[in-house]
Amino acid sequence: MGDIQHVIDFIPGSIISNKPAYRMSPKEHEELQRQVKQLFEKGLVSESVSICAIPALLVPKKDGTWRMCIDSCDVNKITIMEPQSFPRLTSRVDIIKSLCVREMNGRLHSRLVMGYIVSSQGIEVDQGKVEAIINWHIPNTLHDVRNFHGLASFYRRFIRNFSSIAAPLTKCLKRESFTWNTKAHRSFEEMKGRITRAPILALPNSDQYLKLIVILLMWVLVLFFLKKVGQLPFSVKTQQFKVEIFNL
Known part of the structure; x- marks a missing residue:
């Protein structure tokens, strides 16, 4: 245990x-x-x-x-x-950003906060954690596979086609005994690369995301009113356009 x-x-x-x-x-x-x-x-x-x-x-x-x-x-x-319930990730990110701003103003030395390096240069991922994932030893037991699969699953929403990539590892967990093959090893190495490469371990920039949403909404409103007054220079399905935007 x-x-x-x-x-x-x-x-x-x-x-x-x-x-x-x-x-x-x-x-x-x-x-x-x-x-x-x-x-x-x-x-x-x-x-x-x-x-x-x-x-x-x-x-x-x-x-x-x-x-x-x-x-x-x-x-x-x-x-x-x-x-106390578990803190939301967004609130933790706001705390880190506020610490970063204060350190930039005060020109303080870098410090480790919640797994991130905060300094006057901004926020960076702790390289020690990245190296720990890169140097993760090849699993020898089902328990080892389960540990790595659990870590990778934490980032699944940020990894495209996560289920397909992790399928060989998932099959290993369904077997009665430990079996390691070429497909499982390829999935293991691919998953390590996906986790440690940006933007998986990077903090989201909520300001840029908010700007994008505002610009898109403005375009939706402009197209909607132009279509209402009959001055739209080209044919566009406004309702479909709005749906596609909100699905981004």
Whole structure:
């Protein structure tokens, strides 16, 4: 397991859930044991010494196989929820930009803020993080593939045809045992290149994006009114034009 150990904080004075297993047929019980053993072999779970026990159940899938589900309703009721939600990326970017402006005015030395180097020259990606991805070792286990696939998935909305590029890695995760082939290696190297090349790790320039939207909207309004008064020098479908703009 990883070096970071996570804990679940319960409400003080709560009765810890300790439920018996649900009644299952011999076939379902055998399937449940098989899935648990598989999770052990992949290193995704480990034995627990906690007095907290919650039952598991099997739900049939469309392809005839079973999905194991955990009934954690009682645990959720006594769990202390995080009072603060995760910060939005846009707000974090605004903080970094404000720090950059202050450093430019004060001519301060560069500093590391949230994985970015902020200095009087602007905002740059921490090269240490880029090198860590470039030097990422070739996966040797399913756990290694899952770690890299999880990192790449974080940037999937910025990578065109992400699903097609990552398809060989996704197939590796669906197999019962670890298998590494030429296609998986090509996908691994391609994904590393896509993640570390600009503009994936670059901060978005919201000012430029806002200017583009304003200019496009102005053109939409101009074309709309010209068409209304019948002075449009050429034929254009205004409604279709607006739809195409908002889909950018």
